[in-house]
Amino acid sequence: QSALTQPPSASGSPGQSVTISCTGTSSDVGGYNYVSWYQQHPGKAPKLMIYEVNKRPSGVPDRFSASKSGNTASLTVSGLQAEDEADYYCSSYVGSHKSEFGGGTKLTVL
Amino acid sequence: EVQLLESGGGLVQPGGSLRLSCAASGFTFSSYAMSWVRQAPGKGLEWVSAISSGGTTYYADSVKGRFTISRDKSKNTMYLQMNSLRVEDTAVYYCATIATSLLGFQWYFDLWGRGTLVTVFS
Numbered sequence: 001q002s003a004l005t006q007p008p009s010a011s012g013s014p015g016q017s018v019t020i021s022c023t024g025t026s027s028d029v030g031g032y033n034y035v036s037w038y039q040q041h042p043g044k045a046p047k048l049m050i051y052e053v054n055k056r057p058s059g060v061p062d063r064f065s066a067s068k069s070g071n072t073a074s075l076t077v078s079g080l081q082a083e084d085e086a087d088y089y090c091s092s093y094v095g096s097h098k099s100e101f102g103g104g105t106k107l108t109v110l
Numbered sequence: 111e112v113q114l115l116e117s118g119g120g121l122v123q124p125g126g127s128l129r130l131s132c133a134a135s136g137f138t139f140s141s142y143a144m145s146w147v148r149q150a151p152g153k154g155l156e157w158v159s160a161i162s163s164g165g166t167t168y169y170a171d172s173v174k175g176r177f178t179i180s181r182d183k184s185k186n187t188m189y190l191q192m193n194s195l196r197v198e199d200t201a202v203y204y205c206a207t208i209a210t211s212l213l214g215f216q217w218y219f220d221l222w223g224r225g226t227l228v229t230v231f232s
Contacts, residue, residue, distance in 0.1 A: 097160070
């Protein structure tokens, strides 16, 4: 069982916005600004979408944004497109030189 | 082209051993911290282990004492020696780079390989 809790699924229609949450504790998400988000299409390797809570790597569309409040981090996808349909995972540093991932959220574009 | 390529996966019985390799190309491997992340069939991602550019190693509790991460800078390759394998170690194993700064690991994984499948069957 993951230490970081994500909803199993989320959905939205093309053009809409959807937000995925990642809830941890003060020992992980709430304690460090080392929260990242990954997109994974079926059969593919994960792809970094957000790092250090809200920073976007070069090449990631600005439709992807993220934030953190207390022990919960959030990823928002605006202007949903068909290619955004994928699994999304949050990750956080949890201290003692260890990292953990959330259980993943399957995003469906209706 | 910047690339990570895993190899060494396969079928093994419980209690057996396997060594995975991750060959890096297109970037200065010696400067990067590296990590292994695994994904059981139909399940989520699980961080397994990490190694700094200087060779300091870190492990998830689930594999500590059974797995050993290492790197050979002369070969631009990272390894994961897996001993005492269990059925629950069955997964696709990805290698990834870990961003670092003067403060140390930034704990995000920015370049990923395609993965190699390890199946532990009884």
